[in-house]
Amino acid sequence: MILSCSLSSVTFQGKQILKPLSFEVSEPQLVGLLGPNGAGKTSLLRSLMSLIPYEGTIRIREEDLKTQKAKSIARAIAYLPQDRKVHWAINCYAVVMLGRIPHQPRFGNPSQQDHEAVKTAMRQMGVADFGHRPFESLSGGEKARILIARTLAQETDIIIADEPAAGLDPAHQIEMMALFKDLVTMGKTVLVSLHDLPLASSSCDRILLMKEGEIAADAPPCEALTDQLMKKVFGISIRTINEEGRQVVIPVGSCKNSSL
Amino acid sequence: MFRARLILCFAMLMFLTPAYADQAPRRVVSMNLCTDQLAYMIAAPGQLVSVTYIASDPSASLIHDKLSNLHINHGLAEEILRLDPDLVIAGAYTTRTTVHLLRRLGVQVEEFKPSRNFQDIRNRIVKMGELLHREKVANNYLEAFDKNLEAFLKTPSDNAQKPVLGIYSLNSYVAGKGSLESEMTKAAGFRHMGAEIGLSGSGRLSLESLILTNPDQLMTWRRWAMLPNRSADVLRHPALQRWFSEERRIFMDQRHWICGTPEVINGIKALKRAYEGKKND
Amino acid sequence: MTDPSFEKRSLPLLFMLCILSVLLFILSLGWGQVWINPLLLFAGSEDPAVKGEYLILLEIRLPRAILALIIGAILGLSGAVLQGLLRNPLAEPGLLGVSASASLGAVIALYTGLASFSILALPFSALVGAAIAVFLLHLLAGSRADILVTILAGVALTTLAGALTTLILNLSKNPFAVLEIVFWMMGSFADRSLQHVWLSLPFILIGGLMLAFTGRALDALSLGHDVARSLGVNFRRVQLLSIFGTAIGVGAATAVAGAIGFVGLIVPHLLRPLVGSRPSQLLPVSAAGGAVFLLMADIGVRVILPGKDLKLGVITALIGTPFFLWLLIKVRRKEVL
Numbered sequence: 001m002i003l004s005c006s007l008s009s010v011t012f013q014g015k016q017i018l019k020p021l022s023f024e025v026s027e028p029q030l031v032g033l034l035g036p037n038g039a040g041k042t043s044l045l046r047s048l049m050s051l052i053p054y055e056g057t058i059r060i061r062e063e064d065l066k067t068q069k070a071k072s073i074a075r076a077i078a079y080l081p082q083d084r085k086v087h088w089a090i091n092c093y094a095v096v097m098l099g100r101i102p103h104q105p106r107f108g109n110p111s112q113q114d115h116e117a118v119k120t121a122m123r124q125m126g127v128a129d130f131g132h133r134p135f136e137s138l139s140g141g142e143k144a145r146i147l148i149a150r151t152l153a154q155e156t157d158i159i160i161a162d163e164p165a166a167g168l169d170p171a172h173q174i175e176m177m178a179l180f181k182d183l184v185t186m187g188k189t190v191l192v193s194l195h196d197l198p199l200a201s202s203s204c205d206r207i208l209l210m211k212e213g214e215i216a217a218d219a220p221p222c223e224a225l226t227d228q229l230m231k232k233v234f235g236i237s238i239r240t241i242n243e244e245g246r247q248v249v250i251p252v253g254s255c256k257n258s259s260l
Numbered sequence: 261m262f263r264a265r266l267i268l269c270f271a272m273l274m275f276l277t278p279a280y281a282d283q284a285p286r287r288v289v290s291m292n293l294c295t296d297q298l299a300y301m302i303a304a305p306g307q308l309v310s311v312t313y314i315a316s317d318p319s320a321s322l323i324h325d326k327l328s329n330l331h332i333n334h335g336l337a338e339e340i341l342r343l344d345p346d347l348v349i350a351g352a353y354t355t356r357t358t359v360h361l362l363r364r365l366g367v368q369v370e371e372f373k374p375s376r377n378f379q380d381i382r383n384r385i386v387k388m389g390e391l392l393h394r395e396k397v398a399n400n401y402l403e404a405f406d407k408n409l410e411a412f413l414k415t416p417s418d419n420a421q422k423p424v425l426g427i428y429s430l431n432s433y434v435a436g437k438g439s440l441e442s443e444m445t446k447a448a449g450f451r452h453m454g455a456e457i458g459l460s461g462s463g464r465l466s467l468e469s470l471i472l473t474n475p476d477q478l479m480t481w482r483r484w485a486m487l488p489n490r491s492a493d494v495l496r497h498p499a500l501q502r503w504f505s506e507e508r509r510i511f512m513d514q515r516h517w518i519c520g521t522p523e524v525i526n527g528i529k530a531l532k533r534a535y536e537g538k539k540n541d
Numbered sequence: 542m543t544d545p546s547f548e549k550r551s552l553p554l555l556f557m558l559c560i561l562s563v564l565l566f567i568l569s570l571g572w573g574q575v576w577i578n579p580l581l582l583f584a585g586s587e588d589p590a591v592k593g594e595y596l597i598l599l600e601i602r603l604p605r606a607i608l609a610l611i612i613g614a615i616l617g618l619s620g621a622v623l624q625g626l627l628r629n630p631l632a633e634p635g636l637l638g639v640s641a642s643a644s645l646g647a648v649i650a651l652y653t654g655l656a657s658f659s660i661l662a663l664p665f666s667a668l669v670g671a672a673i674a675v676f677l678l679h680l681l682a683g684s685r686a687d688i689l690v691t692i693l694a695g696v697a698l699t700t701l702a703g704a705l706t707t708l709i710l711n712l713s714k715n716p717f718a719v720l721e722i723v724f725w726m727m728g729s730f731a732d733r734s735l736q737h738v739w740l741s742l743p744f745i746l747i748g749g750l751m752l753a754f755t756g757r758a759l760d761a762l763s764l765g766h767d768v769a770r771s772l773g774v775n776f777r778r779v780q781l782l783s784i785f786g787t788a789i790g791v792g793a794a795t796a797v798a799g800a801i802g803f804v805g806l807i808v809p810h811l812l813r814p815l816v817g818s819r820p821s822q823l824l825p826v827s828a829a830g831g832a833v834f835l836l837m838a839d840i841g842v843r844v845i846l847p848g849k850d851l852k853l854g855v856i857t858a859l860i861g862t863p864f865f866l867w868l869l870i871k872v873r874r875k876e877v878l
Contacts, residue, residue, distance in 0.1 A: 049771050074773030087628040087763040088818040101761050102773040106754065150764075154772070431720055432732065432850070464850050467732040468597045469574045489651050489713075490721045494732045499600030503593065 001026050002157055002189050003048075007056035010040075010047055010213075017043045018054070019213040025158075028184050030177075032200040032221070033193040035210030036234055041193040044210070045160050048191070049077050060158065074102035078151035080161040084143040086135045092146050093131035096122055099153035121152035124186070125179065141172035148179055152188075159183060161192040165199060177203035197238070201225050201249040209233055225249040284393030285347035285368075290315075291335050291358070292351035294519035295372050295388075297323055299349060301521065302388050302397050310343050319483040322515045322523055337361045347391060375520025377443045378409055384520060401522050408525045412447040419451065423535075425510075426453035426475030428500075430484055430491035434465040441517060444524055448531040450477070467494055471503050477535065478504040481514035510534050551816040551826055558829035562610060565836035569606040570598060572840055574848060577602070604738050605730045609839040610832045611738075612730075612798055615745045615790040617831020618824060620805020622752045625759030625820035626783045627678075629688045630810060630872060634791045635802025635857075636865070637691070638698025639674045643788075643795035644725040645702040645709075646670025650796075652713045664744055668792025674698050675784045688872060727854030728799030730839050737797040748790025749828065751782045756821030763820060801835070801854050803861025808834050810868065 003025040010018035018040050025031065033041045047054040050065055050073055058065045060076045068076075078099065086095055099121070100114040110118075122128045125145045130138070135146060144164065151159045161180070165173040177199055180190045184205070194200045200207060200221065207224035209217035211233045217224040230238045230249070237255045240247050288303060289310040290296045296311035300323050310331035315321045333339050335355040340348060345367060350359050352373040362369050370391055375381045382402060389398020425445050428434060435441040436459030437452070445452040453475045454462070465473070480495050494500070512534070516527025570579040577594045582603065585595070616634060623632040634640050650656040650666035681694040703726065710719050758779040761769035770776055794801075808830040809823055816822035835853075838860075842851040 046767075051767060051770055069773070070770070070775060071773035074771060077771065079768055079771035081765060081768055083765070085765065087765075088813070088820065090763060090818045094817060094819055095764075098760055098764060098772065101757060104757065106757055160771075464848075466574065466848065466850060468601050469848065471593050471597055471601075472574060474593065490724050497600070497732060498734050498736065499596055502600065503596055 001062060002028070002060065004059045005048065005056075007044075007047060007054055007058075009055045010043055010052065012043070012052070017213055018047070020056075021213075021215045022056075023208060023215060023218055025189050028187050028189050029205040030180050030184050030203060031189065031191045031206045031208060032204035033191060033208045033210065034195075034197070034200055034224075034233075035216075039210040039233075040213040041210055042162055043213075045162055045191065045193060048158075048160060049073070049079055071102050074154070074156075076156050077158045077160060078154040078156040080147055080151050080159060080164050082163045082166050084140065084147055084167075089134050089136055091131065092127065092133050092135055092138070093118065093122070095135050095146055096149045096153050099150040102154060117153045117155060118149075121149040122146075124152060124182070125149040140168055141175060144168065144172065144176055145179065148176075148183075152183070156188070158189045158191065161190065163193050163195065165194060165196060173199055197225065197230075197249045197251050202243065202246055221249070222247045231255055285345075285391070287343065287345045288347045288349065288392065289331075289333065289340055289343050289345040290349045291333065291340070291355055292349070292372065293320060294374070294521065295349045295351065297321065297519055297523070298372075298384060298388050298521045299392070300326070301401065302385070302394050303392050304394060307392060307394075309345065310340070320515060320518065337365075341365070341367070349388075349391070375440050376438055377440065378447075378524075380440075381405070381520040381522070381524065385522065405522045405525060409447065412449075412528060422449060422451045423476035424453050424456055425450035425477045425479055425531075426470065426473065427479045428465070428470060428495065429481065430495070432464045432466060432470075432494050433462055434459060434470075435462040436460045440520055440524070444517065444528050444531075448528045448535070450531075450535075467497055467499055471499065474503075477508055477510055477538075479510040479512055479531070481517075482511040484514060507538055510538075551822040554812070554815055555826050555829055558826060558833055562829060562832045562836060565833060565840065566606050566610055569609060569836050569840055570602050572843055573597070573602060600734060601732060604733045604735045605839065606836070607738050608730050608733055608741070608798060609835045611742060611745050612794040612801070613804060613832040613835030614828040615749055615794050615831070616801065616804040617808040617834065618749055618752050618805075618828040619787040619791055620831070621809040621820065621823045621827035622755055622759065622783050623675075623787060623805065624809055625755070625762060625823070626779065627691055628762060629691050631688060631692050631806065631865070631868060633803065633806035634671075634787060635800060635804070635861075636699075636806060637674065637678055637695035638702055639671050639678075639787060639791050640795050640800035640802060641699040641702035641706070641726075642674035643667040643671035643792045644800045645706045646792065647796045648706050648709050648721075648725060652709050660740065664740055664793045664796045667796035668744065668788045670702070671792035671795065672785065672788035674702070675787050679780065679784060723852065725799050727852035727858075728795075728801035729850065729852050729854075730798055731850050733797060741793040741797045744793030745790050748786045748788070748793070751786030752790065753824060755779050755782050755786070756824050759820035759824075799854065801857055803857045803865065804831050804834055806868070807857075807861055807864055810864075 001024060006022035007018055008020050009016055033044065035041050043052065046052045048058060065073055096118045097110060097114065100110060100117060103114065104110065119128070122130065125148055127142065127145050127149060130146065135143065138146065165176055168176060173196065180192060181203060183190050204221055207217065207219060207221050208215055209224050209229060216233050217229050227238060230236055235255060236251045237253050239250050239252050241250065286307060288299060288308045290299045290308065291312060293312055293314045296315040299308050300311065308330065310333045311327060313332050313334055316324050316327055316332055318324045331343055335358055337358045340362065348362055348367055348369045350369055350371050352371040359369050372384055375384060382405065385398050385402050385405065389395045427441060427445065434454045437455035438460060439454070439462065442452040442455045453473060457473055484492060510531065512527065512531060516523050516530065567579050570582070571577055577598050579598065581591060581595055582598050620633045623634065623637065624630055644667070646669050647663055647667040650663045655662045655666060677698065678691065678694055681690065706725055707722055710722055758769065758774045761772045761774045766776065809827045812826045812830050813823055816826055838853055838856045841856050842853055845851060
């Protein structure tokens with residue numbers, strides 16, 4: 001078992017954000033987390049990283065996270081945030097090297113192993129020769145690759161991405177999902193929250209559909225992204241097209257007025 | 261009561277302005293530490309009604325414990341007007357805005373420049389006597405002052421033989437030539453360090469310059485050196501303490517040295533005594 | 542084997558800065574009203590002909606040079622740390638009101654008589670003032686890292702602390718207190734003694750050590766608050782180390798030398814590109830660079846207006862203000878684009 005999550009409650013400022021929910025991941029997968037704004041996607045992701053307090057148990061490879069130090073959790077889960085911002089004019093190699101922090105002592109230069117991990121990650125993301133370039137000078141898509149390489153260098157089993165596709169053009173969105181798929185073939189589990197139904201339906205192995213702090217559906221895309229569920233969760237009607245053997249879901253209209 | 265006085269005050273401002281010269285002023289207010297002390301010496305009982313708050317500071321004023329019957333002012337026009345003065349005495353360089361305001365309101369304001377030598381002191385004794393219509397008292401002070409001064413100055417000796425006295429004040433301040441301090445130092449039989457190094461006016465002398473200048477005796481102010489502040493830090497500096505050993509230090513009461521009044525005589529006397537005491541030891 | 546693009550070596554730079562600060566230290570010992578051979582310090586005071594010079598060297602110029610060295614180092618270091626923590630290139634203890642609040646603390650200790658109870662009351666009071674300032678700043682602008690809000694908060698704190706300092710000096714019975722405002726606002730190393738060194742050195746060392754421990758976490762913070770935590774960084778701990786390290790170090794520095802601005806702004810900014818902008822690499826060189834900067838400035842005040850006790854803060858402000866404005870324009874332009 002890679003990840004098992006069984007939460008009884010997550011509250012923020014006295015308000016319950018997540019109701020009891022549980023799910024497990026037993027093999028490397030690309031898991032898409034979908035749901036309307038405020039459904040609790042980000043809270044679930046933040047709980048998984050122990051960034052916010054939660055009631056319940058989260059285990060990674062059978063280890064309870066509550067008994068673990070922040071540093072060892074950081075060796076199990078990496079985080080890719082929505083914004084692609086690095087605050088100082090650091091070069092790309094140094095950005096990727098930041099992923100090695102959980103593996104490094106407080107002082108001292110990076111070890112040989114650190115350098116190897118960074119180079120491997122950059123190679124895998126196709127940015128091997130970006131090392132000397134300042135991060136700021138890159139395009140959005142290139143930045144995304146560097147930041148994914150950064151999570152890769154962290155050498156975790158699980159990578160959590162919070163709306164990573166936001167702000168990217170369609171080509172880069174598709175490219176990013178392809179990169180995530182590559183990560184899965186490397187043996188990683190990727191949890192990604194998304195708003196884009198076509199993207200989710202065409203790329204994810206599994207969909208966690210959230211509504212009002214609960215998991216409304218936990219299934220492969222073809223079962224989770226049905227007419228009925230989409231109407232219930234998002235209040236939209238969809239059309240499904242078949243593309244290379246996959247069902248791609250396209251939202252076509254709001255049905256709030258008619259259905260409610 | 262107060263209203264009546266206020267009305268009277270304005271009435272005076274309007275009608276009585278030309279009448280000053282003939283009559284002795286009856287309500288005199290002083291707005292400067294040095295005129296406070298001089299006026300206190302010369303004024304008739306009850307003639308001086310108010311002095312500044314600094315005059316009540318024991319570290320600056322020789323009359324700090326004699327002010328129980330006097331009002332304390334802070335140099336603000338409003339409080340001075342309420343005192344209903346017929347003469348206000350101010351320093352020439354301080355509280356300028358108040359002085360202008362008082363004059364505009366028709367109050368007679370007389371200004372005293374700071375004294376830079378003994379002649380200045382003589383002049384201001386005379387002037388204070390005339391303003392207060394106490395010429396006789398002023399004359400007595402003047403005679404005594406002149407006599408004492410003569411005694412100090414009548415023993416001329418070879419200037420080069422005289423010891424150099426450095427007076428080191430808060431914030432490393434040193435007075436130069438043409439200052440009252442310099443004149444007093446010479447009257448006490450010293451050469452004055454500030455004058456010797458060609459300082460004019462006053463300025464700051466860093467501690468290392470003081471050590472390199474190396475006056476024979478170093479004089480500091482007894483009270484101010486103990487103040488727990490930055491300005492006095494330099495007077496407690498270990499380098500100063502080590503370089504100027506006990507027999508080269510003189511501590512004086514700064515109050516005799518600040519103002520041009522007959523009290524400077526006591527300052528000069530005290531300095532002579534302190535130095536002669538050292539020579540005899 | 543390591544990637545040369547990563548290893549923009551900060552070690553040679555650090556080495557150079559250290560050599561430079563040693564040379565400036567020696568120059569600072571020699572330079573003054575008259576030139577005194579610094580080697581005299583080792584010759585001792587046996588020869589009566591040089592007794593005065595030896596005393597000046599040991600008791601006046603040595604403390605002055607040591608203070609410039611250690612205070613420059615702590616100001617440079619704390620500037621680098623605050624910039625990393627707040628992710629704000631304009632952060633600096635002087636600009637953020639930390640120095641002003643520390644001098645308020647020191648003035649309170651001096652003029653309430655607290656300082657006469659214990660010699661430690663002065664630095665303690667100053668560092669309490671500094672701690673309050675850093676804490677308030679963090680409360681106002683901490684996690685959001687909005688550059689301009691932080692700077693405005695700093696302006697407000699500086700003004701308030703300056704006003705309260707003036708108030709306390711006004712209320713003081715000491716007639717010379719008001720003259721001291723200039724000292725506390727502008728800072729100086731003139732005529733300090735070894736006592737001041739002993740009083741500040743331990744605090745500066747402790748503060749510096751605390752700040753030095755933040756390096757790796759500051760690196761992580763360049764990816765933002767959440768990512769840093771996901772990398773195992775204990776954010777609370779970094780906050781506490783930065784706040785108290787700055788407060789202790791800058792507090793003690795201000796207690797003996799007054800508020801000296803802009804060192805923590807200029808030095809890290811000039812050195813940042815030379816170390817590849819990584820906050821952890823910036824810390825040691827900023828400390829060394831700060832020492833070099835203040836030693837130079839302190840020699841500068843003696844060269845430009847010898848014998849006039851030109852305030853150190855005047856020099857740093859004259860250099861720092863245009864620099865700050867230029868930086869402000871640069872930052873704004875970047876945000877707009």
